Amino acid sequence: xxxxxxxxxxxxxxxxxxxxxxxxxxxxxxxxxxxxxxxxxxxxxxxxxxxxxxxxxxxxxxxxxxxxxxxxxxxxxxxxxxxxxxxxxxxxxxxxxxxxxxxxxxxxxxxxxxxxxxxxxxxxxxxxxxxxxxxxxxxxxxxxxxxxxxxxxxxxxxxxxxxxxxxxxxxxxxxxxxxxxxxxxxxxxxxxxxxxxxxxxxxxxxxxxxxxxxxxxxxxxxxxxxxxxxxxxxxxxxxxxxxxxxxxxxxxxxxxxxxxxxxxxxxxxxxxxxxxxxxxxxxxxxxxxxxxxxxxxxxxxxxxxxxxxxxxxxxxxxxxxxxxxxxxxxxxxxxxxxxxxxxxxxxxxxxxxxxxxxxxxxxxxxxxxxxxxxxxxxxxxxxxxxxxxxxxxxxxxxxxxxxxxxxxxxxxxxxxxxxxxxxxxxxxxxxxxxxxxxxxxxxxxxxxxxxxxxxxxxxxxxxxxxxxxxxxxxxxxxxxxxxxxxxxxxxxxxxxxxxxxxxxxxxxxxxx
Ligand SMILES: [Zn+2]
Numbered sequence: 001x002x003x004x005x006x007x008x009x010x011x012x013x014x015x016x017x018x019x020x021x022x023x024x025x026x027x028x029x030x031x032x033x034x035x036x037x038x039x040x041x042x043x044x045x046x047x048x049x050x051x052x053x054x055x056x057x058x059x060x061x062x063x064x065x066x067x068x069x070x071x072x073x074x075x076x077x078x079x080x081x082x083x084x085x086x087x088x089x090x091x092x093x094x095x096x097x098x099x100x101x102x103x104x105x106x107x108x109x110x111x112x113x114x115x116x117x118x119x120x121x122x123x124x125x126x127x128x129x130x131x132x133x134x135x136x137x138x139x140x141x142x143x144x145x146x147x148x149x150x151x152x153x154x155x156x157x158x159x160x161x162x163x164x165x166x167x168x169x170x171x172x173x174x175x176x177x178x179x180x181x182x183x184x185x186x187x188x189x190x191x192x193x194x195x196x197x198x199x200x201x202x203x204x205x206x207x208x209x210x211x212x213x214x215x216x217x218x219x220x221x222x223x224x225x226x227x228x229x230x231x232x233x234x235x236x237x238x239x240x241x242x243x244x245x246x247x248x249x250x251x252x253x254x255x256x257x258x259x260x261x262x263x264x265x266x267x268x269x270x271x272x273x274x275x276x277x278x279x280x281x282x283x284x285x286x287x288x289x290x291x292x293x294x295x296x297x298x299x300x301x302x303x304x305x306x307x308x309x310x311x312x313x314x315x316x317x318x319x320x321x322x323x324x325x326x327x328x329x330x331x332x333x334x335x336x337x338x339x340x341x342x343x344x345x346x347x348x349x350x351x352x353x354x355x356x357x358x359x360x361x362x363x364x365x366x367x368x369x370x371x372x373x374x375x376x377x378x379x380x381x382x383x384x385x386x387x388x389x390x391x392x393x394x395x396x397x398x399x400x401x402x403x404x405x406x407x408x409x410x411x412x413x414x415x416x417x418x419x420x421x422x423x424x425x426x427x428x429x430x431x432x433x434x435x436x437x438x439x440x441x442x443x444x445x446x447x448x449x450x451x452x453x454x455x456x457x458x459x460x461x462x463x464x465x466x467x468x469x470x471x472x473x474x475x476x477x478x479x480x481x482x483x484x485x486x487x488x489x490x491x492x493x494x495x496x497x498x499x500x501x502x503x504x505x506x507x508x509x510x511x512x
Pocket of ligand 1: 362381
């Protein structure tokens with residue numbers, strides 16, 4: 001498997017004491033960012049050449065460069081540096097200089113006004129390597145840093161467009177908001193917030209102990225945890241599958257936090273990835289989460305490729321919508337069906353209540369799974385955050401697909417968990433955007449029919465319509481676009497706006 005090297009990076013977990021409680025600074029990545037969009041995290045970024053040059057003679061140059069990067073990124077992203085409260089103009093000028101890579105000038109501006117980045121201050125608070133499945137990877141060192149009351153720290157302010165929110169949080173409040181799926185937090189931040197929440201009300205919080213707890217997040221064998229809890233009681237992990245490019249993986253999800261959990265999307269047909277899935281489930285089981293059943297979202301090969309092998313290997317029953325069960329007859333044996341609106345309650349430290357939600361349109365037996373407590377909606381192939389969703393004649397139905405997208409919106413989900421790509425933190429915008437995009441395409445298909453018929457010679461073939469209706473897309477995707485075009489034409493026929501004559505199409509009289 002081809003993987004990208006993880007770039008060295010660093011992140012500052014900045015805390016302060018306020019009103020008898022500990023607070024921690026969190027930023028939110030812009031929802032349109034390419035890496036972990038919409039994720040709430042600690043400020044941070046890649047170690048740069050300036051950080052390395054300034055740290056070359058340190059006893060541990062890599063650690064020193066990472067400490068400097070953590071505090072520099074904190075300053076660049078949020079304007080926070082000790083001593084800046086009384087020197088706002090100089091601090092702003094230094095920030096501009098630094099963002100412009102005029103490093104010496106920035107350092108001089110900070111030094112003349114007594115502002116200090118304090119790179120030596122942070123307590124090592126763990127290291128996290130983005131797993132191999134991610135197209136962009138970082139090897140991030142975390143440092144726990146206290147912003148002391150008497151040091152003149154300013155209020156945070158964002159510049160640039162990578163981040164769209166910054167705020168001080170009580171750690172327990174940040175975790176509670178995560179529990180309501182009001183924001184998404186990555187695994188290292190969940191670990192750090194849990195460590196901080198344990199001491200947030202102590203008169204003298206033991207930050208050394210908190211940092212130690214953050215460092216000791218690896219399993220007994222020293223490997224990084226594979227546990228990514230997207231919201232409490234919902235775990236995610238991507239596995240490589242032969243799927244529609246640019247996607248390369250299908251996400252598996254485990255629902256439940258106790259002994260009766262469910263695995264959704266046993267998708268990978270590759271043995272090495274199935275081994276990885278078995279390891280993942282073993283780690284979850286060590287944490288008290290035991291999978292007892294597998295569910296499918298729909299019958300496509302990149303969603304069921306591991307179902308038979310994993311059912312046998314793990315001894316787990318498999319269920320799906322009855323149409324999916326029928327479609328798979330002879331290839332994948334299911335043990336039972338899931339009825340639309342069937343509700344399953346799963347006990348555990350974080351009880352979950354899951355409703356099967358019937359969403360035909362991409363595939364005729366497609367089920368989404370709605371976790372009603374957090375509002376997380378496992379979206380299968382109804383939406384994707386990597387790649388697009390194909391609605392092809394045969395399995396697909398454009399009118400049903402649009403109706404299912406609208407029905408998903410009416411559920412009021414707080415987060416969409418697609419089969420391909422990152423979680424979607426703004427479900428309303430995503431679902432509306434998907435509907436709007438398909439309706440825009442329908443207008444272009446109508447326009448193409450109109451232009452073809454106004455030439456008056458003959459009805460329009462697919463070859464006539466495709467270059468007009470999809471003129472804004474690269475030719476490389478036209479073979480797939482041709483399938484979408486057929487789905488749009490079938491919907492227009494169903495709506496009474498277009499009619500078919502052999503292989504050619506025309507607008508109906510009322511539409512023309
Ligand atoms: Zn599919």
